[in-house]
Amino acid sequence: MKPLFSLESLDYDNIENQLFLEEEEQMSPMFLQCVEISRWVVCGLTGFLTGLLAFFVNIVVEILSSYKYQTVKSYIDGFTEDGRLCASMMLWTMLNLAFVLAGALAVAFFEPIAAGSGIPQIKCYLNGVKIPHVVRLKTLVIKVFGVICSVVGGLAVGKEGPMIHSGAVVAAGISQGRTTSLKKDFRIFEYFRRDTEKRDFVSAGAAAGVSAAFGAPVGGVLFSLEEGASFWNQMLTWRMFFASMISTFTLNFFRSFRHGKGGELSNPGLINFGQFENGAYKLYEIPIFMCMGAVGGLLGAGFNFLNYWLTIFRIRYIHRSFLQVTEAALAAVVSITVPFMLIYWSDDCQTLGEEQAVEHALQMFCPDGEYNSFATAFLNTPESSIRSLFHRPPGSYNSLTLFFFTFVYFFLACWTYGLTVSAGVFIPSLLLGAAWGRLIGSLLANCGVSIWADPGKYALMGAAAQLGGIVRMTLSLTVIMVEATGNVTYGLPIMLVLMTAKIVGDYFGEGLYDIHIKLQSVPFLAWDAPATSHSLTAREVMSSPVTCFSRIERVGTIVDVLSDTASKHNGFPIVSEFITSEVFLRRSVSSTVAVFVERTRLNQRRLMLKDFRDAYPRFPPIQSIHVSQDERECTMDLTEFMNPTPYTVPQETSLPRVFKLFRALGLRHLVVVNNENRVVGLVTRKDLARYRLGKHGLEELYLAQT
Template sequence: MSSYQQQQQQESDQESLLKQANTLKPPPMRAYNASASLLTKVLGSKAAPVNRVSESLDYEPIQNKVFYDKLRVKKDGKKKLYGYTGHTLAKFIVTLTTGVVTGLFAVGLSFFVNMLTELKLEMIQTTLTGEEGGHPEEATDEVTTASFKAVVFAFLKFWVFGSGLVTIATAMVQYWAPAAAGAGVTLVMAYLNGNHIPNLLRVSTLITKFVGTICSVSAGLPMGPEACSFWSRKTAWRCFIAATLSTFTIQVINHKAVHGAISPEPGSLKAMEMKDWGMQLPFFLINFAMAGLLGAAFNSLRMWLWKLRAAKTRHLQRIFEVIGLVFLVGLCGFFFSWTAGTCIELPESWWINKAAGKREYGMRFFCSETEHNDVATLFLSGTHHTIVSLFSMGKVDGITGDVNNFTPHFTPGGMALFTCVYLVLMSIGAGLAIPAGLFMPSIVVGGAWGGLWGVLVRQWLPNTWNVQPGLYALLAATGVLGGVFRSAISLVVLMVEGTQGIQFLPGVILAVVVANWVAHHIHHDGVYESELERIGNVYMLRDEPPHRLHTLTTEAIMATGVVGVRSIENVGKLLEILRNTTHNGFPVYVRDDDPESGEAMLAEHLEPSGTRLEGLVLRSQLLVLLQRRHFCDEHGRPVGRDLNPQYELDLENEMRTFFRRYYTHSRYISATPAALNDLNLLKDSNDAHFLNTLYLDLRPFMNRAPFTIRKDSSAGRAHQVFVSLGLRHLIVVDAHFNVVGIITRKDLDHAAGHGWWRLSHQAEPPNTLMSRGMGFFKKIVGGSTRDLTQVPQLTNGSSTLPQVNGHAGHH
């Protein structure tokens, strides 16, 4: 090929490169390596999962020139209907839809759990009564052998049935939606705090949560459905409307749902007078303290068992772990029911049709048709009905209605055995790869202990003391929740609403306070805090800054060596920056000696004293500009395109919705070379040489009003600004508005230090010039040093980029 033809081909390639606007590829949905073998995909890998630092969410609105122009255009032509816009109407439609759909999910969850649980219990009871086993107390060799065979066959059916259900649930988690494991409250807490959690809000995660919760609860595991709540005045009305519609939907479809989810049977508990509270206060305090001990014991045992867990990448081992838990639950349930269970007359409220022998609750096991085995009922029946029965043990006998001849629903020995064994099983189940929570099991453990203590107190004290074991169970359940979760206000609201027990509010509040105090002195962290610590890649910022930050300056905690760009920057250098750093925000600098602010800076080297802040540009914005080939020359004149205001509006809209279009559930990919490779900009050396002659004009798109703070300001003030405004980057400037550093979530988390209040592990220290060249005293109090104003800049020929730690999401 002649030189002329080569030149023609090169010009054709360059023209094609300018006009080509590629579409970024979305990340794969698979949780495992697509190039792995089939055997590795099924069995899993020995390699530990990558502990990647999570990205931060972008809550700060971008204020740029194109956005201002769009607002001016829309100001006159904006249509309103009774003062509301279409955007407001869309938000309320989403709110209404969310409420109805949530109600439908709740009804579906309850329906399928009840259906599968009834099927399982009927299968077990048929196996037990189908054998001529008779009663265990009628001890003969033949009867004992037949009973043993019946128990073994029933246990095997329970195990096979439960193993099939949990295998489905765990396989969905391991192979399809890993983010669905556990209750999910911890991840939602991190998300609302500003951390992006990969794959948390996928439809696959929702489906896995729904199906997995049905399977785990129906299998009889010590787990239950769980959801999170978030209190915000801005969204209070919409949350209230959604909750109202959800409740209305449940009651329309399920007519039995007329009381609180875990409320006692109507009329079982009576309001306590003030003298009753005072007389029984010492017994209540013992009840609450023991509940706190149980909560702390659960957290301690759960954390100790972490080192025995299989790695998240070991798929089959994780599945076998859950199957093993089903085996333990069934083994304990059948063994203790057979050896320690007691036959008790079935309360009248537990019958659906007594004449036909249909009961709503109560496991018969080997008892007569009008009795139930108390231990079998506690271990094998549905969690919801067990909670209601424990809370319904009032002052009056539930069988005969006699006050003087009180017979509890469960024996004290049965409740004591169940409390100890179920606590251990619940600790083993916490952390397994199954989509279920610990809220309902915690209530069960607390209810069993409180019921035990209440029955004992009821037997010790005279009838005139108005002792209600069900009330002790309710308050102990609240105490265990406080010891496990440590969220006082929300627990009070949940228990009062769930039980419709506003008359017991003083006891609920006292139970939470005492149990929290006791549990805190044994184990500092609640279940959510310790889960965040175990995750290890999210940074939780408190609403109020720790006291230590008030003694520091922003100069003492900021990261230096900031990577910045010019307002009209060379494409080759931008590609080098994006490929060699993982930062997500880049300050835009301007030289003080520029004749016009924001014009291109063409000097080979920039003076450190001339790095005056002009704006901030995000990595996602740069990717959009590169993807759409929005090139220009060194003076900002378009190359390969015409100047079109509408085109710039489209670009600005695409920048704002970047993470809705691309990498929605895996934002970290945008900070990897994979995102740049998808742009198809560099095919050969000729393309690289050509791109070095092109520029990107960042002036219309950069954020012209990024939040800044003076370097001599209090670090506590920086924390308040960062959290209150939901920032991702807080730029530190000197008195002349020169950039001297940057503060991100990781820097604030590290500067906060250690303390009992910490919700996650401490971040790594920022890479600062101060830490390398200042004394101990200046590191603590901050200080003025000329080195801090020297922000290393990139030159066109630079091959080494100054970067801060290199963690994704830091800048």
């Protein structure tokens, strides 16, 4: 992401200028009905393509992981006989390193915005911040390639988180009916080429991504509500749910053929936690579960604290591309070297039963018919290890194995999140929590309460606690966990665990996504203004002085104002005798000047709303428009392009009222006037984002300017 001062806001409030009103008057009921049908078509296509994309990622990861496992296992089995494992470890390391390097190089040198899970960026986009390249086709391609390499490369990552970003990109591309990356326009869905419509489809795409990742369509809708959407209505809810259901169905359908059971729809998501046959729990276990939630909150706070300082170190010292790739390569080597050393000394041998087959079982130094549980946990993909921790019978892991696995994986996952690779934190968090949760269950069982202390059940609660402690979500995670396990019985304890983890974690700091949003200096607006901020007024927070235009303005004057990079805002009130009534935006002005000059040369001065849609979203910068000296002396009538009814507030309005109006309506600028209705300032997103509630009360962040 770019620094705060170079980011722009999105226009989530429709500008009701003359062009907009003229087009609306020409709309017939049949056209409006076709537009509504088109919205459902776009959501359906979004769900279908997101599910298809998830299937592609899943099958490629399965094939490559299986090939890597078979290759490594054949070497290990051969070398354990004569006691030489060094060559096996080198082979394992080189395979992982090759995949990680490929993914890191693609992200670092071709599209850095594809790094990480993409959830913080999508949250910012839906909040109203224009993050460069966040929903580009190029970003999607690098994202998919990068996450495949990261997972197969053995990093402590998951492919589920990036699916949310991928679904959002798919929705953004389909809804515009073109791809600006390939400069291809299909001339469909042109009506949706504006920020308001695009935002709603991105919300649906994010929900479809969650649904494809976890097989949780309801959880996907709630995720967009809890974490992203800045606007909500009943029809949008239905369309999002429709996209989520189509996404789950598509992935389920294609995976059924992959597993040789065509048409048997029993694989709804990329990760399936499996059915918990014994879904019962005792009433007196609830306090234990809540204590586990507190542990998850503490561990999550520690995880976020370490990752915070690690990210600061990266920002300061590892900001060059080749250094970022080098760090990713180092993480790949350490991620296999440290576990391999622990595996070498591990003697946790378990019987390889026929009833419950162990995926990718590794014998190591164990007798025939047995496997090393520590080696199997690290060699498998994270999803397979989670299912094993949930469903393997009691005694499948000894306590020492679970302890060392938790300890090592905690630091590996913390280090990995933030690398220049495409990767998510959902699955590593679940795996980490499942390990220490099963450890607690095993300890309780050893204390003589094995009748009800099922280790798999405690692994599930630990997974929920750890994930909640790191990302601090409650409502959507509860539903996702319930849908993924297929057992609503666990709904109440999971909810209590997540709430406890959030309360404890919030006491020590913020969630992981919020931390990274702030570290990237994004002006993210919460739902409400900071507490104790009623004493601040619009006059104290606004940007001033304000550059204004007249209704009839010289082209040269407009070009000079737009070329002034020192301007603190991109909105320009149009005033008449210092009385405000309209607002014009920088992007609209640039596009208007460009089309005006072109039409002037062709003796055609009439502009249409279609001209702005054709330029959306990459409006031409004023520097790219050549204006001759004669054209500079021409005048433009801005009446038909300006917003004739902008929102205004008196300068004595309190900050919470300004914040509520700005946030709820999705504004980009808010005009501040004095008692004589004269323009005295503009409130921008940056003006509101710089205030926060700190340890010593209300704090103002002093942000650097370019």
